[in-house]
Amino acid sequence: MVENRAQSAHVGPGFWSVTAVLGLLAIASIVFWYWFPLEQYLPAAIVTARQVDTLFRFMAATGSALYIFVFGYLLYFAIAFRVKPSDPPDAIGVQVHDNHRLEFWWTLIPALFVVLLSVVSVKIWYEIMLEPQNGLVVQAIGHQFNFTFRYPQINGEITDEMHLPIGVPVTLNLTSSDVIHSFWVPAMRLKNDTVPGLVTSIRFTPRLTGRYQIICTQFCGVLHAQMNKQVLVVEDKASFDRWYQGWQVKNAHVSNALPAAGGAAVALTGGSAPAGQTLFAQKCSACHAIGPFNQRIVGPGLKGVLHDPSHPDLVNGDPATPANVAKILQTGYVGSLGAMPNATTNGLSNQDIANLVAYLDSLK
Amino acid sequence: MSIESAQMTHAGGIAGHIHPEPQGFVRRYVFSIDHKIIGIQYIITAFVFFMLSGLLAETIRTQLLNANGGFVSPETYNEVYSVHGSAMVWLVVIPLLTGGFGNLIFPLQIGARDVAFPWLNMLSFWIFPVAGLMLFSSFLMGAPTAGWTEYPPVSLQGSAGTSMWAAAIFLVGVSSTLTGINFVVTLVKMRAPGMTFTRMPLFCWGQFATAPLLMIATTALAAALAALFMERVFGVPFYDPTKGGSPVLWQHMFWFYSHPAVYIMILPAFGIISEVLPTFARKPIFGYKLIAFSSMAIALAGFMVWAHHMFTSGLAPYLQLPFMILTFAIGIPTGIKIFSWTATLWGGKIHLTSAMLFAIGFIALFTCGGITGIFLAAVPYDLDVHGTYFVVAHFHYVLVGGSLMGVFAGMYYWFPKMSGRLLNETLGKIHFWLFFIGFNGTFLPMHWLGIEGMPRWVATYDPQFEFWNRFASVSSYVMGIGILVFFVNVLWSIRAGKKSGPNPWNGRTLEWMIPSPPHYYNFKNIPTVYGLPYDFSHPLPYTGLEEELTDAPPALAAGAH
Amino acid sequence: MAVASIAHGSAHGDGADQLYVETRELRLQGFLLFLVSDCVLFSSFIFAYLYLRNSGQGWPPPGIKRLDVAFAAWNSVLLFGSGATMHYALENWKHGNFMKYMWMLIFTIILGAGFLGGQAYEYTHLIVAEHVSWWGSGIFGASFFTLTGMHGFHVFVGVCYLTVLLLQSAAGVYTGQKYFGITAGTLYWHFVDVIWVVLFSIFYLI
Ligand code: HEA
Ligand code: HEA
Numbered sequence A: 001m002v003e004n005r006a007q008s009a010h011v012g013p014g015f016w017s018v019t020a021v022l023g024l025l026a027i028a029s030i031v032f033w034y035w036f037p038l039e040q041y042l043p044a045a046i047v048t049a050r051q052v053d054t055l056f057r058f059m060a061a062t063g064s065a066l067y068i069f070v071f072g073y074l075l076y077f078a079i080a081f082r083v084k085p086s087d088p089p090d091a092i093g094v095q096v097h098d099n100h101r102l103e104f105w106w107t108l109i110p111a112l113f114v115v116l117l118s119v120v121s122v123k124i125w126y127e128i129m130l131e132p133q134n135g136l137v138v139q140a141i142g143h144q145f146n147f148t149f150r151y152p153q154i155n156g157e158i159t160d161e162m163h164l165p166i167g168v169p170v171t172l173n174l175t176s177s178d179v180i181h182s183f184w185v186p187a188m189r190l191k192n193d194t195v196p197g198l199v200t201s202i203r204f205t206p207r208l209t210g211r212y213q214i215i216c217t218q219f220c221g222v223l224h225a226q227m228n229k230q231v232l233v234v235e236d237k238a239s240f241d242r243w244y245q246g247w248q249v250k251n252a253h254v255s256n257a258l259p260a261a262g263g264a265a266v267a268l269t270g271g272s273a274p275a276g277q278t279l280f281a282q283k284c285s286a287c288h289a290i291g292p293f294n295q296r297i298v299g300p301g302l303k304g305v306l307h308d309p310s311h312p313d314l315v316n317g318d319p320a321t322p323a324n325v326a327k328i329l330q331t332g333y334v335g336s337l338g339a340m341p342n343a344t345t346n347g348l349s350n351q352d353i354a355n356l357v358a359y360l361d362s363l364k
Numbered sequence B: 001m002s003i004e005s006a007q008m009t010h011a012g013g014i015a016g017h018i019h020p021e022p023q024g025f026v027r028r029y030v031f032s033i034d035h036k037i038i039g040i041q042y043i044i045t046a047f048v049f050f051m052l053s054g055l056l057a058e059t060i061r062t063q064l065l066n067a068n069g070g071f072v073s074p075e076t077y078n079e080v081y082s083v084h085g086s087a088m089v090w091l092v093v094i095p096l097l098t099g100g101f102g103n104l105i106f107p108l109q110i111g112a113r114d115v116a117f118p119w120l121n122m123l124s125f126w127i128f129p130v131a132g133l134m135l136f137s138s139f140l141m142g143a144p145t146a147g148w149t150e151y152p153p154v155s156l157q158g159s160a161g162t163s164m165w166a167a168a169i170f171l172v173g174v175s176s177t178l179t180g181i182n183f184v185v186t187l188v189k190m191r192a193p194g195m196t197f198t199r200m201p202l203f204c205w206g207q208f209a210t211a212p213l214l215m216i217a218t219t220a221l222a223a224a225l226a227a228l229f230m231e232r233v234f235g236v237p238f239y240d241p242t243k244g245g246s247p248v249l250w251q252h253m254f255w256f257y258s259h260p261a262v263y264i265m266i267l268p269a270f271g272i273i274s275e276v277l278p279t280f281a282r283k284p285i286f287g288y289k290l291i292a293f294s295s296m297a298i299a300l301a302g303f304m305v306w307a308h309h310m311f312t313s314g315l316a317p318y319l320q321l322p323f324m325i326l327t328f329a330i331g332i333p334t335g336i337k338i339f340s341w342t343a344t345l346w347g348g349k350i351h352l353t354s355a356m357l358f359a360i361g362f363i364a365l366f367t368c369g370g371i372t373g374i375f376l377a378a379v380p381y382d383l384d385v386h387g388t389y390f391v392v393a394h395f396h397y398v399l400v401g402g403s404l405m406g407v408f409a410g411m412y413y414w415f416p417k418m419s420g421r422l423l424n425e426t427l428g429k430i431h432f433w434l435f436f437i438g439f440n441g442t443f444l445p446m447h448w449l450g451i452e453g454m455p456r457w458v459a460t461y462d463p464q465f466e467f468w469n470r471f472a473s474v475s476s477y478v479m480g481i482g483i484l485v486f487f488v489n490v491l492w493s494i495r496a497g498k499k500s501g502p503n504p505w506n507g508r509t510l511e512w513m514i515p516s517p518p519h520y521y522n523f524k525n526i527p528t529v530y531g532l533p534y535d536f537s538h539p540l541p542y543t544g545l546e547e548e549l550t551d552a553p554p555a556l557a558a559g560a561h
Numbered sequence C: 001m002a003v004a005s006i007a008h009g010s011a012h013g014d015g016a017d018q019l020y021v022e023t024r025e026l027r028l029q030g031f032l033l034f035l036v037s038d039c040v041l042f043s044s045f046i047f048a049y050l051y052l053r054n055s056g057q058g059w060p061p062p063g064i065k066r067l068d069v070a071f072a073a074w075n076s077v078l079l080f081g082s083g084a085t086m087h088y089a090l091e092n093w094k095h096g097n098f099m100k101y102m103w104m105l106i107f108t109i110i111l112g113a114g115f116l117g118g119q120a121y122e123y124t125h126l127i128v129a130e131h132v133s134w135w136g137s138g139i140f141g142a143s144f145f146t147l148t149g150m151h152g153f154h155v156f157v158g159v160c161y162l163t164v165l166l167l168q169s170a171a172g173v174y175t176g177q178k179y180f181g182i183t184a185g186t187l188y189w190h191f192v193d194v195i196w197v198v199l200f201s202i203f204y205l206i
């Protein structure tokens, strides 16, 4: 019925002027979101934070434009098409059942919009994924109810503040010693859960100096609300080094800096201890310190794993031999201390295992 | 005559038989097998649970009046929102929309005398209050604290009430599954002659899309809960990583249910809106087929997007993308509905009754919640706001602004059918405006609270967020008072409300063709259906209804066998 | 049930039969849907098992022996055999061979009970000789005992149901047209069989 032209000219009193007003409002809202000073409320501390802001602006602008139309027409129709006191009591509306042209467009346009939004989101997702792999490794470990941090490439000790030098790409490895937490820095627009038994990682590059809040966003127990006082400090390289050294001096009595990797016997053919050391920093140090057995992070300290007479057996009861250590790395082990992931989960090749065992063997 | 008409079609010849009228109070109102009584039982029970969980919500808001809390201890606070969320979802919205309105209305709308398995229906109902009491009684032994999602390992540490929680939810799950089976069979087999699928009222379509979700998704949740229960009580390791289990496994199983569950909570509400709008706009619903079809599409797609709740859980990154895009795609069928409803208003003769106000309010608020859902589905953005008040804002817009508004629209619309009396319209409008304003005041600020850094599940928060939290809390009291007005209205109208007669709204679906409240056998003669109910310019598309409003006794009870 | 009482009180036999045929269709569909949701329950646990199996330390986990395929295979033969006898039981019923039907049903019950016996033996062996337990052997014990136990419980319920069916048939409860109980029993039994095929492959073969 509505198909014919005479009808569509009678879309209703004021339809086109309402449409024009809604159009203007929609444009205004798009302009608003385009200019909205987001960073004034929340600084964008890392490079990709600005991409996320762009995505937000895009969605907020299109979303509110769409909403203005839906809500505007809704309000307008509800008011304009009320029954009037002058109408007969059995008055009925225009008996239209559908309009295929209209339905076609309002299916197609959202579909196209979904495609566009997917492209935008995937692009920004890709930029987050493309952050450099080989940056400064930092580990954050969730505990009930705080985070601790380690800088395995510098030295394996535990700090309770997280400092980052500006402009240096960071690989943040996350794990937990008890339940699931989530590491969120609003200023980074980025978060990830810390899952016990799993190491997940996110990568980013700090771009603004400042002190930012780290907040736990996964319920983790009674004091979850208080797990948000940790700070992330971004500063220039020099102050970063100063902080790190100062901190080391302060904690000198517990210091156990990495011994230089010696050329000790290689148990599994072809294992290279230096390569193992690098690998250890990337893949193992989230859970293991290079310290005595009872220096636990998630798993036991591994300094004496092969050469400590007071620790003759491995956690699984096997004698501490290189072959048995290799086996634990291969198969993983779940014992009273927690879950040691297997080679697949850790992403270790046989060569990696040989390197790691060579490295562990070199620690005396 | 009605035996013959029943034989003309596959649709429920059994409907041609009338049960003997149940005798005695217990048989009629307590262990009733009449779908209408069961529906009302569901509605009353669910509203009692709604008051309780609403008071828990007000406890949350009162705690959050001050940045350092102080109303209840953090431990209690955690119990309060966990039970609030669980109860609102499983004891309020799902039972109201499926067991409640579903039972009450759709068998009438398809011209059936009851659901396929009345006894099973009674069983489903009676499991529900028992499970509800179990859930609330968990407060006595230390209620669950890890939210309605109860992620392990922290839920493994929770107090004894967590096991009680798992058992209670398992039971409501059983009840839902049985209801789902019952509804599918009823809808497939028991439609009146001529009531083809494409002539079914849209509320029935809403139930038809929901019932398989109840049947399938709920069972997956049952497995997850059983495993959690076994792990907590017998120490059988599934989720504990120190014993080789995987906490992420729970998340997969939970969300495989709980994402479809959000559509369980919205599709029947869509159905209610699709009934209320044409009746009060006095116009056919715009795009009947697409609305019906999009419900099915949403239900189906709902099974393929669960991992959008797990973008930060350590999922392999490449898996995030298909889930993201599929989630976006759900906006398309939902948009079709929103646009069709809006178009239904165009050119109508609109009566702004309370039911209609809630229906229009539904479209306004649900659309807002749906759009923020699309924000959350975009992985990079979710990595920012997951676990914050932005998510809380999203889901209250769809759950309170959507499902609950739908429930209220349904209450104003069908209350006369349940009770024979109208709800008071003035009180209804006061209810609407207090609720609508209070609602936006409560949940709109949560969007920016979340974006600026306020996490969920916190009993205390950073003082910089105090202003908007207070604003939200005060608004939530306004909303509470609005709901109080509604309860007063119901209690008053049930005794002193205006008599409604069979069809106060000039509705055209079958439930309006019979007395209010209907006889226990619904229809004296099963009608035959000739077309869609939404054609106001045509005569009613039914025959065989002549005797319904007369005093003549039902033909079959007089011995037509 | 109220409907049944009408069926009895009715003077018109075919009215009651008509009613039976129609309720039968409803019940059949309801029962099939019940099996669908039961199937989802199994599938969820199977998913959980496969998920855990692939995220852990290799399978079977260190310290646990592979399951004994040969014994389980023989035991499965009992169950599959019972599927066949149940099929013939229903066929014989449909063709009116009452005695053959009864014998087939009895075989089914015996084979089903035999399967349960075999499973009990296997459990005892695992627990006593290999110290594998439900809660003490990590995800291996958890998934193995939960899934096979759930299946065993289904077989047990089935055996009980078939026994009731046997007694009812002897008492003449079912007739040439009205035998929904037998159809349902057969469907259920086949369902339990099919689940076992899946469980057997994922626990013993891969
Ligand atoms: C359908 C579901 C539903 C409904 C209707 C509601 C309704 C409300 N919800 Fe809730 N909510 C959830 C589902 C729902 N919620 C879920 C699933 C969660 C997540 C839980 C989790 O994280 O695990 C949640 C969490 C949640 C939080 C976050 C808690 C946290 O993370 O720390 C908050 C905070 O404000 C909140 C508030 C409210 C309020 C104010 C209402 C109001 O709309 C309630 C209004 C109702 C009443 C007020 C009761 C009736 C009125 C009376 C009996 C009259 C007397 C009362 C007064 C005069 C005050 N809800
Ligand atoms: C009734 C319940 C309900 C409904 C219907 C929805 C609908 C949707 N939800 Fe929501 N959701 C919840 C209840 C619900 N949700 C709950 C309870 C949670 C939190 C659980 C917890 O953690 O405790 C949650 C959480 C949640 C998340 C996880 C957030 C996180 O924890 O990080 C996501 C992410 O994708 C999401 C997305 C969506 C989407 C895309 C829709 C879509 O279905 C919305 C579709 C609608 C529209 C899009 C609007 C109308 C359409 C148009 C006007 C057309 C044009 C638009 C486009 C084409 C884009 N929801």
Ligand code: CUA
Pocket (backbone or CB within 6 Å): A142, A143, A144, A145, A180, A181, A182, A216, A217, A218, A219, A220, A221, A224, A225, A227
């Ligand atoms: Cu740690 Cu919340």
Ligand SMILES: [Cu+2]
Pocket (backbone or CB within 6 Å): B258, B259, B262, B305, B306, B308, B309
């Ligand atoms: Cu979801």
